[in-house]
Amino acid sequence: MTPTRTWGYAYSLLMDTSRFPLIPGAQPMLITKGDGVWLEAASGQRILDAGGGAIVTNIGHGRPEIAEVAAKALKQLDYVVPLFATESRVALVDEVSDNWLPDPSWRCVFVSGGSESIDAAIRVAQLHHVACGRHERHKVIGRDVSYHGATIGALAVGSHDRRRKGLELTLPAMPKTSHHDPEQLEKIIEIEGAHTISAFVGEPVIGAAAGAYVPPDDYWPTVSEICARHDILVIADEVMTGFGRLGTKMGHEALDFTPDIIAAGKGLGGGYVPIGGVYTRADVVEPIGNTDLALMFYTFAGHDLCCAVSRKVLQILREENLVERAEIMGTFLRDRLDAEFGEHPNVEEVRGRGLLQGLGLVADRDSGAPFPRSAAFADQVAGIALENGVWVYPSGSGSFDDAVMFGPPFVATEDHVDQMVNVARHAIDAAAAALT
Numbered sequence: 423m424t425p426t427r428t429w430g431y432a433y434s435l436l437m438d439t440s441r442f443p444l445i446p447g448a449q450p451m452l453i454t455k456g457d458g459v460w461l462e463a464a465s466g467q468r469i470l471d472a473g474g475g476a477i478v479t480n481i482g483h484g485r486p487e488i489a490e491v492a493a494k495a496l497k498q499l500d501y502v503v504p505l506f507a508t509e510s511r512v513a514l515v516d517e518v519s520d521n522w523l524p525d526p527s528w529r530c531v532f533v534s535g536g537s538e539s540i541d542a543a544i545r546v547a548q549l550h551h552v553a554c555g556r557h558e559r560h561k562v563i564g565r566d567v568s569y570h571g572a573t574i575g576a577l578a579v580g581s582h583d584r585r586r587k588g589l590e591l592t593l594p595a596m597p598k599t600s601h602h603d604p605e606q607l608e609k610i611i612e613i614e615g616a617h618t619i620s621a622f623v624g625e626p627v628i629g630a631a632a633g634a635y636v637p638p639d640d641y642w643p644t645v646s647e648i649c650a651r652h653d654i655l656v657i658a659d660e661v662m663t664g665f666g667r668l669g670t671k672m673g674h675e676a677l678d679f680t681p682d683i684i685a686a687g688k689g690l691g692g693g694y695v696p697i698g699g700v701y702t703r704a705d706v707v708e709p710i711g712n713t714d715l716a717l718m719f720y721t722f723a724g725h726d727l728c729c730a731v732s733r734k735v736l737q738i739l740r741e742e743n744l745v746e747r748a749e750i751m752g753t754f755l756r757d758r759l760d761a762e763f764g765e766h767p768n769v770e771e772v773r774g775r776g777l778l779q780g781l782g783l784v785a786d787r788d789s790g791a792p793f794p795r796s797a798a799f800a801d802q803v804a805g806i807a808l809e810n811g812v813w814v815y816p817s818g819s820g821s822f823d824d825a826v827m828f829g830p831p832f833v834a835t836e837d838h839v840d841q842m843v844n845v846a847r848h849a850i851d852a853a854a855a856a857l858t
């Protein structure tokens with residue numbers, strides 16, 4: 423079976439562009455199987471999943487025990503409206519609260535993905551203030567650069583310029599502050615007026631928009647202190663960094679702060695099911711519960727199958743010590759990247775935490791001059807790496823325009839890391855040579 427319509431970024435919606443976006447002239451690859459760190463194409467080609475898909479796959483592909491849990495769940499229940507409890511919902515709440523959140527008293531709601539979790543987190547923050555009588559607090563401060571998802575709300579608080587393009591006038595205007603300088607936040611709050619701001623949202627480590635950018639050590643503690651002083655809720659977008667990716671249970675632990683609200687998806691379902699979640703302290707949601715404000719759920723929120731599978735994913739992460747492994751393998755990957763790219767003329771920076779590592783790509787390391795956007799350099803690198811059997815995640819926007827990320831399954835070995843680094847080296851050299 424060969425895909426006849428495009429299966430690229432826009433899936434089959436843009437049917438006239440029947441091509442694979444990363445490899446010029448190529449047809450989309452038909453992926454038929456996943457096993458451990460590997461994806462297998464119908465042609466027989468094996469692809470090392472160094473990007474964990476879109477930084478999703480954590481326990482590895484093709485786990486039979488997950489398939490068993492999924493089959494059992496579906497035999498027992500299909501759709502149950504989110505107003506009811508189910509055994510799998512209750513069990514997942516317990517698993518997450520007892521093992522992954524800052525405190526077991528935190529509250530959870532499950533949604534169907536990362537963008538939904540950000541939208542829901544914004545609604546929780548907003549309604550918290552309204553319930554407390556602070557009706558004017560209607561703005562959420564985001565950061566330049568950032569990516570929080572593709573719904574209108576998530577795009578509005580984000581600043582990924584390529585992904586907002588053409589929608590700028592549609593998106594509600596939200597204030598943006600620096601991704602690295604906490605003092606700028608103080609100034610923005612002064613300009614906007616603290617009484618108009620409900621929340622601040624940021625990724626502990628910036629993923630798709632900045633290729634695994636880690637802010638200075640004092641960034642998050644200072645941001646948290648400033649927000650607390652102004653009664654502004656801190657939303658940590660842990661869609662990428664949550665559930666072990668940074669080598670800590672949740673990403674905020676690695677960055678030394680505790681948010682008021684966490685939005686997290688991706689690794690929660692390990693790539694086996696579409697799921698996300700919003701998690702917060704009881705005192706954030708209790709005021710809402712005392713009003714007639716509707717904290718509306720999504721139809722598929724906390725789908726029983728997704729909850730059953732996600733609970734198993736989280737149990738595997740714990741029982742196989744995979745979070746610790748993410749830390750150990752993250753250090754190994756980082757050392758290999760530093761050794762290979764520390765002096766590379768087209769790599770401005772090696773960055774990241776745990777198993778979320780990135781390379782900032784530039785035309786000239788010394789001057790920091792970027793490649794022209796028309797060169798789509800990160801995409802070229804990803805395309806060449808893929809032709810050589812490794813999937814790396816092309817990323818970047820704005821001042822971080824070209825980057826690639828490595829976010830492999832936590833079960834990756836040293837040999838896998840060697841292979842992904844060697845292929846990335848070849849791909850960057852080849853893509854740069856093609857431009858000269």
Ligand SMILES: Cc1ncc(COP(=O)(O)O)c(C=O)c1O
Pocket residue numbers: 476535536537538540569570571572625629630659660661662687688
């Ligand atoms: C930090 C972050 N937040 C939100 C999202 C949106 O998640 P989803 O694509 O599952 O809606 C993403 C997706 O890449 C992300 O990286």
